[in-house]
Every structure is written in structure tokens, then in C-alpha cells.
Amino acid sequence: MKKLLLVTTLSILFSSFHVTAKAPSPIISQCDEQELEKKAYSQCLDLVKIKIDRELETWENNQLFILEDVAETTGRQSAFNMFKRAQRNFITYRDSNCKWQFLAELPSNDSAPVYKECYILTTKDRINELSRVSK
Template sequence: MIKRLIAIATPILFSSTLVFADTKDPIFAKCLSKETNNSKYSQCLDTVKIKIDRELETWVNNQLFILEEIARTTGRKSAYDMFKRSQKNFVTFRDNNCKWQFLAELPSNVSAPTYKECYILTSRDRIKELSRIAK
């Protein structure tokens, strides 16, 4: 009886992850195509999260460099200071926004992937914004 319950519950638990991840999104499709359970999917998302953190850090540093140059030429540092504040606020927002989604899913097996998916999507949106501004 327990084996039968596990056999029924396992696909249901994994399929609930698919509700949160956009399977057409290349980031999530890659993890979903390679991984067959929540644990491995979550580990794959960890790798994506590390990559997106590095990319975001690059864009933030690029914007800081641009604003430092502006401050050097104009003598006004207000845009630089405001950007640093906005980045700090973004990190706080991202953390809180993804945490409530994580908490709403507890004690489900999809709570960790839900947090990571949110983190990745929110970070990617910030990267898009910073890349648009830098052009």
C-alpha cells in the first residue's frame, strides 16, 4: 500500500513544480529536461542561480562605473548614491518577494524550487533593466 502511494504521489509532487516553472523558458526547460525529480531540479536551479548572480553583479558594477564617470565629470554624485540605494532595495525586495512564495508552499517539496525560480526570474528582470539603461 505504501509503495503504491509513493508511486502515485511522486509524479504529482514533481508535476507541481511544472506549474511554477515556465517550461518554455530556456533556463527552466534546461533543468527540467535534464532532471527527473525535485531534488535534482532544485540542484540544477542552484547552478543557474549562481550564474545569474554573477551576471547581475557584472551589470551592477558596469552601472556603478558609468555613474562614477558621470560624477567625476559633473561633480554630482547623487545618481551614483541613488543607484546604490536602489540596488540595495532591489536585493531586499527580491529576497522578501521570493520568501513569501517559499513560505506559501511549505511544507511542499516545491517550496525550494519556487524560491529559486522567483529569485532567478527577478534577477533576470533586473539584468534586462540594467542592460537597457546601459545602451
């Protein structure tokens, strides 16, 4: 099995200049683009994206369960309803935030991986936030 490098640099085009990431998230490192061809790297990111979506769904369901319990105890649904709204807003934000990065890369072949990397990292940030508030 190929050994994956732990640290790679990701360049993302923002407007007319490049910003270089210090080191990619460990979740993206498993798809080290220096070891994989562009198509294989993109396919690997697709698999990570599926995995991270499942993880987010687990944390979302956990938070909904907690807030349902609070609603039953207190009789107030406001936190439950606001969380559902926040989650919908997160999905909209993530989509828009990653799409502008994708569009900024066009017509480069790197545009799809840029979108997927953004999607994965933004979702991972949301998971971290939900895990923090669930404790």
C-alpha cells in the same frame, strides 16, 4: 546527453489558488523539472542561481562604472548614490518577494524550487533592466 524540453509549465501557489506560467524563462528551462528528479532539479537551480548572481554583479559593476564617470564629469554623486540605494532595495525586494512564495508552498517539497525560480526570474528581470539603461 538528455534533450531538455523547451517548454514546461510551472505552477506557483499564490494564497489559495494556483497561477500557471505560460512558459518558463529559457534560463530555467535548462533545469527542466520533467526530466530531472526533484533533488536534481533543485541542485540545477542552485547552479543557475550562482550564474545569474554573477551576471547581475557584472551589470551592477558596469552601471556603477558609468555613474562614477558621470559623477567625475559633472561633480554630482546623486545618481551614483541613488543607484547603490536602488540596488540594495532590489535585493530586499527580491528576498521578500520570493520568501512569501516559498512560505505559501510549505510544507510541500516544491517550496525550495519555487523560491529559487522566483529568485532567478526576478534577478533576470533586473539584469534586463540594467542592460536596457546601460545602452
